[in-house]
Amino acid sequence: xxxxxxxxxxxxxxxxxxxxxxxxxxxxxxxxxxxxxxxxxxxxxxxxxxxxxxxxxxxxxxxxxxxxxxxxxxxxxxxxxxxxxxxxxxxxxxxxxxxxxxxxxxxxxxxx
Amino acid sequence: xxxxxxxxxxxxxxxxxxxxxxxxxxxxxxxxxxxxxxxxxxxxxxxxxxxxxxxxxxxxxxxxxxxxxxxxxxxxxxxxxxxxxxxxxxxxxxxxxxxxxxxxxxxxxxxxxxxxxxx
Numbered sequence: 001x002x003x004x005x006x007x008x009x010x011x012x013x014x015x016x017x018x019x020x021x022x023x024x025x026x027x028x029x030x031x032x033x034x035x036x037x038x039x040x041x042x043x044x045x046x047x048x049x050x051x052x053x054x055x056x057x058x059x060x061x062x063x064x065x066x067x068x069x070x071x072x073x074x075x076x077x078x079x080x081x082x083x084x085x086x087x088x089x090x091x092x093x094x095x096x097x098x099x100x101x102x103x104x105x106x107x108x109x110x111x112x
Numbered sequence: 113x114x115x116x117x118x119x120x121x122x123x124x125x126x127x128x129x130x131x132x133x134x135x136x137x138x139x140x141x142x143x144x145x146x147x148x149x150x151x152x153x154x155x156x157x158x159x160x161x162x163x164x165x166x167x168x169x170x171x172x173x174x175x176x177x178x179x180x181x182x183x184x185x186x187x188x189x190x191x192x193x194x195x196x197x198x199x200x201x202x203x204x205x206x207x208x209x210x211x212x213x214x215x216x217x218x219x220x221x222x223x224x225x226x227x228x229x230x231x
């Protein structure tokens with residue numbers, strides 16, 4: 001069974017700090033990785049996607065992928081209270097099911 | 113429409129009643145997914161449509177759950193004889209579909225969900 005693991009948190013960081021969110025996955029055939037942000041009572045919205053080993057930066061967000069170690073992480077620089085939300089990791093394998101598997105999400109709290 | 117639309121936003125039903133949840137995906141999106149999200153958990157896959165074809169229903173928890181997408185656009189998730197354990201948020205997502213070369217890279221676009229409470 002394909003598994004995607006995330007620490008449920010909450011992860012609490014002060015405003016302006018770097019928040020580091022981690023995700024591990026079990027399926028070595030996984031090819032596409034997505035980070036979604038979900039505010040309470042709202043739908044998940046895409047933050048970042050990454051497909052190749054290494055780092056991918058978009059504004060204050062950096063996604064890091066290490067396929068050999070089977071983990072993907074999301075760094076949020078200069079964290080803001082508005083970043084407080086649950087961050088969901090989703091993993092999709094190629095050559096098989098088109099359906100992504102989601103982790104349970106990590107709750108992030110950025111305090112002023 | 114601009115995004116994925118789900119209705120109703122909230123549904124309260126008595127145990128044993130049937131409910132129907134509607135999803136209107138982004139126009140032109142071939143793929144449609146239904147998820148169930150319990151409090152504090154990630155979305156759990158229920159079923160997947162490609163156009164009107166239901167290609168995967170392995171996540172449906174029981175035969176009380178039924179989904180359809182008869183014309184390849186709007187989809188309905190029906191739950192018969194509801195039980196208290198059916199209480200959750202039901203999310204619908206769509207994506208462009210597998211006809212493109214980079215299909216595994218396509219993100220999903222989610223609706224705001226239907227919060228179902230069974231009394």
